[in-house]
Amino acid sequence: MEHVSPRKRIQDLRKKLDEHNYRYYVLADPLVSDFEYDRMMDELIRLENEHPEYFDPASPSQRVGSDISREFTQVRHKYPMLSLGNTYSREELAEFDKRVRKAVPAGYDYVCELKYDGVAISLTYEEGVLTRAVTRGDGEKGDDVTLNVKTIRSVPLRLKSEGYPSLFEARGEILMPRAGFEKLNEERRRRGENLFANPRNAAAGTLKIQNSSIVAGRPLDCIVFGMMGEGLPHELHYENLLSAGEWGFKISGHTRKCSSLEKVYDFIDHWQEHRTDLPFDIDGVVVKLNDFRLHRKLGYTAKTPRWAIAYKYSAERAATKLLSVDFQVGRTGAITPVANLEPVPLAGTTVKRASLHNEDQVKQLDIHEGDTVFVEKGGDIIPKIVGVDTGRRSKGSRPVEYAVKCPACGTKLTRLPGEAKSYCPAQNTCSPQILGRIEHFVSRRAMNINMAGATAKLLVDNGLLSNVADLYRLKANDLEQLERFGRKSAQNLVRSIEESKSRPWNRLLYALGIRFVGETVAGKLAAAFPSARQLMDADKEQLLGVDEVGEKIAGSIASYFSVGSNREIIEKLSEAGVTMEQDTSLEQPSVGKLKGKKFVISGSFSRHSRDQLKLLIGQNGGKNVSAVSSNVDYLLKGESAGPSKLKKASELNIKVITEDEFEQMLEG
Numbered sequence: 001m002e003h004v005s006p007r008k009r010i011q012d013l014r015k016k017l018d019e020h021n022y023r024y025y026v027l028a029d030p031l032v033s034d035f036e037y038d039r040m041m042d043e044l045i046r047l048e049n050e051h052p053e054y055f056d057p058a059s060p061s062q063r064v065g066s067d068i069s070r071e072f073t074q075v076r077h078k079y080p081m082l083s084l085g086n087t088y089s090r091e092e093l094a095e096f097d098k099r100v101r102k103a104v105p106a107g108y109d110y111v112c113e114l115k116y117d118g119v120a121i122s123l124t125y126e127e128g129v130l131t132r133a134v135t136r137g138d139g140e141k142g143d144d145v146t147l148n149v150k151t152i153r154s155v156p157l158r159l160k161s162e163g164y165p166s167l168f169e170a171r172g173e174i175l176m177p178r179a180g181f182e183k184l185n186e187e188r189r190r191r192g193e194n195l196f197a198n199p200r201n202a203a204a205g206t207l208k209i210q211n212s213s214i215v216a217g218r219p220l221d222c223i224v225f226g227m228m229g230e231g232l233p234h235e236l237h238y239e240n241l242l243s244a245g246e247w248g249f250k251i252s253g254h255t256r257k258c259s260s261l262e263k264v265y266d267f268i269d270h271w272q273e274h275r276t277d278l279p280f281d282i283d284g285v286v287v288k289l290n291d292f293r294l295h296r297k298l299g300y301t302a303k304t305p306r307w308a309i310a311y312k313y314s315a316e317r318a319a320t321k322l323l324s325v326d327f328q329v330g331r332t333g334a335i336t337p338v339a340n341l342e343p344v345p346l347a348g349t350t351v352k353r354a355s356l357h358n359e360d361q362v363k364q365l366d367i368h369e370g371d372t373v374f375v376e377k378g379g380d381i382i383p384k385i386v387g388v389d390t391g392r393r394s395k396g397s398r399p400v401e402y403a404v405k406c407p408a409c410g411t412k413l414t415r416l417p418g419e420a421k422s423y424c425p426a427q428n429t430c431s432p433q434i435l436g437r438i439e440h441f442v443s444r445r446a447m448n449i450n451m452a453g454a455t456a457k458l459l460v461d462n463g464l465l466s467n468v469a470d471l472y473r474l475k476a477n478d479l480e481q482l483e484r485f486g487r488k489s490a491q492n493l494v495r496s497i498e499e500s501k502s503r504p505w506n507r508l509l510y511a512l513g514i515r516f517v518g519e520t521v522a523g524k525l526a527a528a529f530p531s532a533r534q535l536m537d538a539d540k541e542q543l544l545g546v547d548e549v550g551e552k553i554a555g556s557i558a559s560y561f562s563v564g565s566n567r568e569i570i571e572k573l574s575e576a577g578v579t580m581e582q583d584t585s586l587e588q589p590s591v592g593k594l595k596g597k598k599f600v601i602s603g604s605f606s607r608h609s610r611d612q613l614k615l616l617i618g619q620n621g622g623k624n625v626s627a628v629s630s631n632v633d634y635l636l637k638g639e640s641a642g643p644s645k646l647k648k649a650s651e652l653n654i655k656v657i658t659e660d661e662f663e664q665m666l667e668g
């Protein structure tokens, strides 16, 4: 075989991969199979690793991403990233055209484009190579997200063809097509992660991930809608876009040159009707003057160009009939009212159910049985009811009655003061709550037990699980009796449950699903109370001494542990061998040195974090308090301690001690 130098082979592979990328992601017309593509990419990465001297930031291998995370740096835009004036009405659009005509009596063309609902991006190219990608930020400066943007296959890393200026910026929108968005959310749902509300949020969230190899796996796309810089090939926007297409950018095939306002209206009408046929979301149409000379002539207001305007489609709304209202019980026992509707098409899907949020909302809408209601799809996942057509209400119809009993178990609902939602208090006997608690307990960020939601339901329905402690009593033999379980899957589940026993105490605390105790609060609590026993015995004042814990959280924790069946579950988890304390092998708690003494901590310290100090105080029998008052014994003063706290301490004659003195107290 003819010998090819590594350098030549690397160049060859880069060229081929670039071309395949372009055909696949920009033209949607691939030439080779995914397998073939992956094989070439693997070979390129191997050769580049063997020959770092040929490193090239524009190599297609750079799209795979890296897991080295780094904070985004802020970059000032060379040309500020402006926004567009908005209108929702034809009259305003006609006024815009009038203003244009006044300034430009001769003929002029508009360019009509879709208004992509994603995230604006500025791409800088130097000598045809992508050197920087920056978000809009505040318009003056944005985040440098180059590494993440390099993973987007429709963004050329090196331009094709010729005629591009040696330095210019391409401006465009990064978006996530709806299909990819739905798949991503489906995966997140399966893994028990938070869902993105819409494709725009998913695109924005993805761009801000500090690990470009995760970004590389997300289905982002980028459409270019403008260029800035000196030496562009034309003085015309539309013609420049065509050049951009030749250089390898993805430009929209829907952009149209329109020689009259009538044609602009036609474009608007067409996409108003067909927007849901597009694979991605748009929220309107952008109308721009084509001629750059007219851009300069018309100029800018403080924030927007006078030569362009966005015509926005209003949030889609539909009227339909309310059939009934269901009350759903969530994992924490929160009740959500959900309206069942006569199916109605709205923004590309058929809506059959919509959220009514909570009791106050139902009251405020004064919604009656059989009412005609307005449904809107906003930025939320679930459509919502935004109003009632009272004109079409039938005589004698009765207001919707809000649930007073749990729809699942019949227990009387409670509503805490200041809370919008009512709750079913039967945490350990109400079946959706049992299932919900188990699903939360096993979820990835909690105990990370490999058990699907359907399995949890099967086990609950068959009476094998009635609380989370029962998990640790499951035997492979019992599971095998159930249909759908083979020997292997039964053993896998039991093994995964066994492994979960060693999760740290803070994860267990989060997994218990105590209302208002999310991951962060669980972490803080576990640091302050290094064992379940200590947390269970803590009084309210001690709880309030923990960072981020206020009345609401303290009350929820106290009420959780005041329930006998909850304490029993903790007992059973402990008997099963689940980790219930922080690894304290390094600590030697000496009891009672600070017995009964109350401390206020202020400022920052050189050898301990504030949470560690709180922990030490608690472990030694002292108490943490947040405010200086006459019954406080010590103010533990660190660097930049609060001046008002110091002043108060001195007024009340409270002893102020340093970190050194505190350590001496513990030793002495």
Ligand code: IVH
Binding pocket: 082, 083, 084, 085, 113, 114, 115, 116, 117, 118, 119, 120, 121, 136, 172, 173, 225, 226, 286, 305, 308, 310
């Ligand atoms: S042109 C000076 N064209 O809308 C005008 N913007 O409010 C620069 N957008 O931040 C923008 N599609 O992210 C333009 N075809 C399009 C657009 C578009 C979406 C976004 C863009 C910008 C915002 C302007």
